[in-house]
Amino acid sequence: MRLATLPDGSPDGRLHIVSRDNARCAPAEAAQTLQALLDDWDSLAPALAAQSAVLNAGGGAPFDPSAALAPLPRAWQWLDGSAYESHGALMQKVFGLDSTPKDRPLMYQGISDRFIAPTADVPLPSEDDGIDFEGEFGVIVDAVPMGSDAARAGAHIRLVVQINDWSLRSLAPVEMKTGFGWIQAKPACSMAPVALTPDELGPAWRDARVDLPLVVELNGARFGAAEGYPMAFGFDALLAHAARTRQLVAGTILGSGTVSNETFREIGSSCIAERRGIELLDQGEPATPYMSFGNRVRMECRARDGAPLFGAIDQQVVAG
Numbered sequence: 001m002r003l004a005t006l007p008d009g010s011p012d013g014r015l016h017i018v019s020r021d022n023a024r025c026a027p028a029e030a031a032q033t034l035q036a037l038l039d040d041w042d043s044l045a046p047a048l049a050a051q052s053a054v055l056n057a058g059g060g061a062p063f064d065p066s067a068a069l070a071p072l073p074r075a076w077q078w079l080d081g082s083a084y085e086s087h088g089a090l091m092q093k094v095f096g097l098d099s100t101p102k103d104r105p106l107m108y109q110g111i112s113d114r115f116i117a118p119t120a121d122v123p124l125p126s127e128d129d130g131i132d133f134e135g136e137f138g139v140i141v142d143a144v145p146m147g148s149d150a151a152r153a154g155a156h157i158r159l160v161v162q163i164n165d166w167s168l169r170s171l172a173p174v175e176m177k178t179g180f181g182w183i184q185a186k187p188a189c190s191m192a193p194v195a196l197t198p199d200e201l202g203p204a205w206r207d208a209r210v211d212l213p214l215v216v217e218l219n220g221a222r223f224g225a226a227e228g229y230p231m232a233f234g235f236d237a238l239l240a241h242a243a244r245t246r247q248l249v250a251g252t253i254l255g256s257g258t259v260s261n262e263t264f265r266e267i268g269s270s271c272i273a274e275r276r277g278i279e280l281l282d283q284g285e286p287a288t289p290y291m292s293f294g295n296r297v298r299m300e301c302r303a304r305d306g307a308p309l310f311g312a313i314d315q316q317v318v319a320g
Helices: 034-039 042-054 085-095 150-154 174-179 198-205 234-243 272-282
Strands: 001-006 015-018 023-026 077-081 107-110 122-124 134-139 159-164 213-218 221-227 252-255 296-300 313-319
Touching: 001 034, 001 159, 001 296, 015 034, 023 042, 034 042, 034 134, 077 234, 085 272, 107 234, 134 213, 134 234, 150 234, 159 198, 159 234, 159 296, 213 313, 234 296
Parallel strands: 077 252, 122 313
Antiparallel strands: 001 015, 015 023, 077 107, 134 159, 134 252, 213 221, 213 296, 296 313
């Protein structure tokens, strides 16, 4: 089934079922909010799946993705990995970073008190901060027990989402050198309007990965179309890593990190920093500027036949 959250004046919005063509919707009858559904998934999901089947047969009201909030407007926890080795290797080479162990995922914990709506303007304090986007896939889980292995953790993946993890690149090196963690370099993330149960992806949900391209456009021009499958660690393994010493609360969102492929010179990138890194290696200096106020980024993943899935993130950066 497909789920979206529409505004109702409350911080968490009103949960809706969305039809398979993303054209129609209806208020979810079994749960008011997505968090309420995740808190009691096993009990509530069957009724919502039945409602989804009825909606797919016809009826409902028109669904306007541009009016939607993030599917989970605020979450108990946001964890972001860096699961694409091609992106990590390039960043290490460009910035002179130490190589990381291949048997241990990279992951940080970011702010989760808000996820920006998919078409809302994104206010940020300064163009001098190196404003960048990062196109990612993500999953939302119900409660994952501490110590779960990959198979057990993966069984708790309830929804798949598409994310823009905003980054402020000028601030990142300063914070990295402290040896602690991100604060200023990582503002709130954005999320595409529709969350999917993994079965909605069909064969494109493979090995706990999204086997589809993420198309990114910057100011109306194609920027990249990297494939989602080549993760060094699937979402199941990332969740197991996160759950080694803690239970993951229902509503935890976990990101893949910037979607990237080894053929980035041919297919493009999902963030500006990667493009600048390629330019530095190939030309001796970066040429692509970071975003300015008024710039717009759009990213969307569709099925191989062009059918809609998550809907689009389409946002303008503005002065905060």
